Amino acid sequence: MTYTAAEGRYESMRFARCGRSGLRLPAISLGLWHNFGSVDSLENARAMLRRAFDLGITHFDLANNYGPVPGSAEETLGRLLKSDFGAYRDEWVISTKAGYSMWPGPYGDWGSRKSLLASLDQSLRRMGLEYVDIFYSHRPDPETPLEETMGALASAVRAGKALYVGLSRYSPEDTVRAAKILRDLGAPCLIHQTRYHMFERTDEHGLLDTLAQEGIGCIVFSPLAQGLLTDRYLSGLPEDSRAVKSGVFLKPDQITPEKLEKVRALNRLAQARGQSLAQMALAWVLRRPEVTSVLVGASRPEQIADSVGALTYPAFSAEELAAIDAVTLG
Template sequence: MPYLASANRYDTMQYRRSGKSGLKLPAISLGLWHNFGGVDVYERGRELVLRAFDLGITHLDLANNYGPPPGSAEENFGRMLREDLRPYRDELIISTKAGYLMWPGPYGEWGSKKYLVSSLDQSLTRMGLDYVDIFYHHRPDPNTPLEETMAALDLIVRQGKALYVGLSNYKPEETREASAILKRLGTPCLIHQPSYSMLNRWIEDGLQDVLDEEGIGSIAFSPLQKGILTDRYLNGIPQDSRAAGQSVFLKPEDLTDEVLGKVAKLNAIAAERGQKLSQMAVAWILRGGRVTSALIGASKVSQIEDAVGAIANLDFSDQELADIEAILQG
């Protein structure tokens, strides 16, 4: 039976302008980093994407190397577009990235014009698209002149292969310099994608100020700190959890007694707010409007539903913020 999107998909989602651009993004976006690759069950990934869209999540974020194997997340998403979402293409913001290792040899990673243009061409082929809405440089390249990398992003927009460009994992001064180059070229930076959570606050040390000054939006990945900011680990490390397995992203040593003590105290505040800890963690990074969108990952539909539910209460009292800060600094 053909997919038919919910008629109510825009009723509860909040949309926020990205920097000083004309583009609005949903407060919650879905990343296809994990659970959408060739090693995963396709129908499960499809269920996640379609449920997200039914809840008003219009922004779907990919990268050339997402899988595993690399490229397979884009291939699977291309199938979803072809079979389910094609009628809704103009309602979607689709992004991809290049910067990490994608193919062997000297042209398969980093930030040369050769690599970035070639990579996006491959991504478009995998997804069956003429253009993406946002194309990111995924990480700074210490050896390629920044002017060359930014000129590649400008070229890609002028070729019609992307509508907007963004940066990911750039430090404050790198971001400021890249933004200045892009403005001179006539293709301003739309958005920056950094990691950010209650337990990972590096963007508060300068990057947020640069983004405000430059008129650049932000989309925060890992808002739940690899799942630590959930109720998953309140009673120790479950045997079926990511931390108990061979994950390269979350290890038992990440879950120290100090961290778990903070999580328990944060969970108590969340309960007083009528939220799950994961919902409060998302609401916290969206507080005040400086972050445009929270980029979540999901392996279950309920996780997407919980994140969207956080939008119902994004306000914090001064006392709540003070109590949270005391826990985080403790």
């Protein structure tokens, strides 16, 4: 069936300028880390992308290794761009990354110029694109000079294969160094992707201040703590949960009785605000002026709609923020 985007798709989405750039990103962005691989349903992926765009989500985040199998999330997006969304390409911001292992031998990993630029070419072929909007260094490489990694990112911009560049998981100190190199090369750092949620607050003590000072936008991944900050675990550990099925990113031993009691307390605070716990967790991350957007994952379209619903509630009161701190920091 031919897809036509909803006419009112921009009526309720909130957009924010990314750092000091001219680019505005939606408050909610969709990550294709899970559920868009070759082992997943193409029809479900199509339904999720349609729902997201109809709700005003214009930023779609990938990496070369997203799948499974690695690379297949980009292939899925490429198929759906061709069949459904090609007419809307200029309304979309598509990002991808390189830095984790992708092919055998010494050049398919980390942050050398050879690795990053070869990976970007492969990503573009998988997606059927001439350029991506944002190209990230997915992680710092301790054995490659920062000048080489940043030089590769700047080369991608000069070659017209990326409009902007970003960093992921860099320390505040390396972010400052990288930002200076990129400015000097004429390709300023647009955005930094980092993990931040109610139970993970390391960035409140360094990185967020650094990004504000450098004029770099911030996009948060795992704002729901891999599902912990949802109603998924309120009654314990479901057998079909990600923690039980994979145990890779959210391990069963991390979901202690003490942690679950905190999650239930947070859920009561969310209910008092008339929100789901997931909505409150997203709104809590977005309360920070340094945060441009939050990346959400989804396994079905309804979850995307619930996430966008986080934007419809009032700002937190000082009392509400203090109550959240009492639970999460206590």
